[in-house]
Amino acid sequence: MVFAIEQINNSTELLPGIKLGYEIYDSCDSVSVAVQVAFQLSGGLDPVFNTGDKCAKSGMVMGVVGASGSTSTISMSRIIGPFNIPQVSHFATCACLSDKQQYPSFFRTIPSDQFQADALAKLVKHFGWTWIGAVRSDSDYGNNGMASFLHAARKEGICVEYSESFSRTHPQSRIQRVADVIHRSTAKVIVAFISTGDMKILLEELSRKPSPPRQWIGSEAWVTDRDMLRFSFLAGAIGFGIEKSVIPGLRDFLLDLSPSKVADSPLLTMFWEEAFNCRLVKSEATDRSVCDGTEDIKTLQSSYTDTSQLRITNMAYKAVYAIAHAIHNAVCQKTDSTTQCDKFTKLEAKEVLNQLKKVNFSQNGYDVSFDANGDPVATYELVNWQRNESGSIELVTVGQYDSSLPVGKEFLINRNLTWVEGGTQVPVSVCTDSCPSGTRKVLQKGKPICCYDCTLCPEGEISNATDSFDCFTCPKEFWPNAERDTCLPKPVEFLSFNEPLGIVLAAFSIGGACLTIITAAVFYRHRSSPIVRANNSELSFLLLFSLTLCFLCSLTFIGAPSEWSCMLRHTAFGITFVLCMSCVLGKTIVVLTAFKATLPGSNLMKWFGPSQQRLTAVSFTFIQVLICTIWLVLSPPFPMKNLTTYKERIILECALGSALGFWAVLGYIGLLAVFCFVLAVLARKLPNNFNEAKLITFSMLIFCAVWITFIPAYVSSPGKYTVAVEIFAILASSFGLITCIFAPKCFIILFKPEKNTKKHLMSRGL
Known part of the structure; x- marks a missing residue:
């Protein structure tokens, strides 16, 4: 401060012709002393008169620099504020002092703790620490600074395991309790918003008993104090400090100490005697020798002579210049190239206060x-x-x-850091390890939000980020992978020609069609034989044709459903089976009619000849064609993706469109089968060798049994097995028909030709 005032008084640009006076008080970090000084300053100093040419006035205070601590500064500001005396502090950082309602005349050259608290919270967040301990001085500086930090930390999602306060004036037991909390804590990172004096007391207590390694994060009050470097267990500590600065000429000013200057100042006297271990005045109270005058301060290596780490010093330097610029703006005017100052003007502190609000200058490269x-x-x-x-x-x-930089760009790290115990890896300090993808956080009851359990996402849901609080459902056609951290397309399932079940069913379908064609070939080869002629060869060939179609239509059920295959598979199946049933029904009626026609006076065969038989088959089939046509026109089957039967895969299937149409087609087939079965039962006692009613009865019995069991199996079968059940029913009933009706006849034709005679067929026994 003295150096700055002397620079100003020697300046030809700032306050030319005006000398600033000053008085320096030591508050001894005591609020009561600071309050006493504040009352003395606000009351005005004793009048000072100069008998020389220069004029002077009573020593009215134009501004106050200080105090160093926030608590003392607050007390002073409440006293001098009502008198509009501007106060510029170089080291009071409490955010509370920014309240202009309470402290209207307060300014400072050091940033508010609010900025430091925000910066510390961003620093902690930057390194991924979410579980920290907090220690503070029990003072306005510590309490307000920590409150600001905790508020900023909560916004960043940081949790605090403990928050302890203490003061150097507290009993030793209180300091020990804080040290014990640090020893027992699980947080590996400690944020310390502590003044230098309090920090020394705490570190001395911690050094008595080795503690687990802790990463210290410091406020500017202690983290740049070079006297703290002796505590080696703090190696790796990081924190924010006021920017280093260079004040030209300051070192030479500090080293220009004459014995008379030293002797006039109790503070300098104490410093000199401690530095050189001698006494300026001989005294019996100490064994130190008297200083002999050869002591050279320029050879001394101490914090006093080291001006390479000026931080708070520069804040005091700028505070003095700020008040000087405010006075300059109030009493000086620039005319042309010269500056004229009116040193006789009656200047009030309030005017200096108003000018201080507007100052904007640069001194030695430092903007103020x-x-x-x-x-x-x-x-x-x-x-x-x-x-x-x-x-x-x-x-x-x-x-x-x-x-002053944009949000997100205020913070910059441009060099490698070392951590606690000299480590190069960033230490980890979390209450719970991060929840990996595929899990979600579940908060632990009664604990901070940073303490949680990691729970696997429910079925069908994923989380693709670490530490996710929620899992979200995959889109309809997607399903989570095993780790439940990404959605994959659901596998598509349908009865395919490439899978074993599809191959087997297709083989049976083609085999059945081939068997039917072979049977037709045998019948055609022996079409003039009695057994073929006696069993209505025309209906037999039509029946074999329809059975071939029945076997082949089952192939339309295999493969990926499409619009044409969905419409074809049900209608082809319905029509071919009705044609089949119509032929069987015709054959049954022919059997009954043939035997009734042998009775005297019967002419039934005239009414059910070949034309009537063909018309019967066509008529019954036409009804089914009509039903299918109505079904296809009004609400045809269509391909669909079944997403409900299985959650984890998609079933490609044919929707019925109209369930009524499907069951009408199936019901009509069943009606013909039952009718045919009843007629076959009625004809079962007719002469055996001529009668194929028994064979039809067995075939209809198999047919009805298959389709009766088909209904519950069809309804309950999932996915592609629904199609497999339907194909099985078609093949089983088709094989039942060809086996029961045609196998015995082919056996006689091929292996028992002696029975393939009219005489044998007309006999009543085998």
Whole structure:
């Protein structure tokens, strides 16, 4: 402060011709002393008169620089604020001081803790720490700073295991309790919003008993204090500090100490005697020798002579210049190339206060201005405690934080960091490890949101990000993979020609058709034989033709459903089976009619000859064609994706369109089968060798049994097995018909030709 005022008083540009006076008070970090000084300043100093040419006035205070601590600054500001005396602090960082309603005359050159709290929260979030401990000074600085940090941390999703406060004035038991909490905690990261004096007390307590490795995150009050570097277990600590600065000429000013200057100041006297281990004045109270005058401060290596790490010092330097610029703007005017200042003007502190709100200047490359809350632009250095090659700890700047930059770009790390115990990997500090993809967080009852269990996503749902609170359902045609972290297309299922079941059914279908064609060939080869002629060869060939179609229509049920295959499979099946039943029914009627016609006076055969037989088959089949046509016109079958039978796969199947149409087709076939079965039963006692009614009865019995069991099996079978059941019913009933009706006749034709005679057929026994 003295150096800055002397620079200003020697300046020809700032306040030319005007000398600033000053008084410096040491508050001894005591609120009561600071309050006493504040009352003295607000009341005005004693009048000062100068008998020389220069005029002076009573020592009215135009501005106050300080105090260093937030608590003392708050007390002072409440006293001098009502008098409109501007106060510029270089080290009071409490966010509460930005409240202009309570502190209307307060300004500061150091950023508010609100900015530092936000920066610390972003720093913790940047490294993925969600489970931390918090320690603070029990003061306005610590309590308000930590409150701001905790508020910012909650926004970032960071949880706090504990938050402890203490002060150097507390009993030792309180300090020990805080140390014990740190020892027992599971959080590997500690955020310390603590003043330098309090931090030393805590670290001394922690050094007495080795504690588990902890990653310390520090506020600017202690993390850049070089006296703290002696605590080696803090190696790897990181935090934000005020930017380093260079003040030209300051080191020479500090080293220009004459014995008279030292002797006039109790503070400098104490410093000199401690530095050189001698006494300026001989005293019996100490065994130190008297300083002999050869002591050279320029050879001294101490924090006093080291001006390479100026941080808070620069804040005081800028505070003095800010008040000087405000006074300059109030009393000076620039005319042409010169600046004229009226040193006789009666300047009020309120006018300096108003001008201070507007100052905007640059000094030695440092910009100074204040926002509406009296705060400067917040810029910090990110510092890291790193061990050098010699093993000692040094402060290394590894990044910057600038609150004036756009959101998301304020924070920059441009160098490698070292961590607790010299590690190069970022330590992990979480209450619960991250939940992997495929799981979701379930909060543990009564614990912070950072403590949770990882639960596997429910069936049909996934989570594709770590630490997901929710799982979401896959789209309808997708299903989760085994890990439940992505949705995959559901496998499509249908009865295919490439799978064993499809191959077997297709083989039986083609085999049945071939068997039917062979049977027809045998019948055609022996078409003039008595057994073929006696069993109505025309209906037999028509029946064999329809059975061939029945076997082949089952092939339309295999393969991926399409619009034409869905319409063809049911209608072809319905029509061919009705044609088949019509032929069987015709043969049954022929048997009955043939025997009734042998009775005296009967002319039934005249009414049921070949023409009538063909007409009967065509008529019954036409009815089925009509039913199928109505079904196809009104609501035809169509291909569909069945997403409900199985959750994990898609069934391609043919929807019936109209269930009434399907059951009408099936019911009509059943009606003909029952009618045919009844007639065959009635004709079962007719002469055996001529009678094929028994064969028809057995075939109809098999046919009806197959289709009666088909109904419940069809309804209950899932997916592609529904189609397989239908194909099986078609093949089983078709094989039943060809086996029961044609196998015995083919056996006689091929292996018992002696029975294939008219005489044998007309006899009553075998």
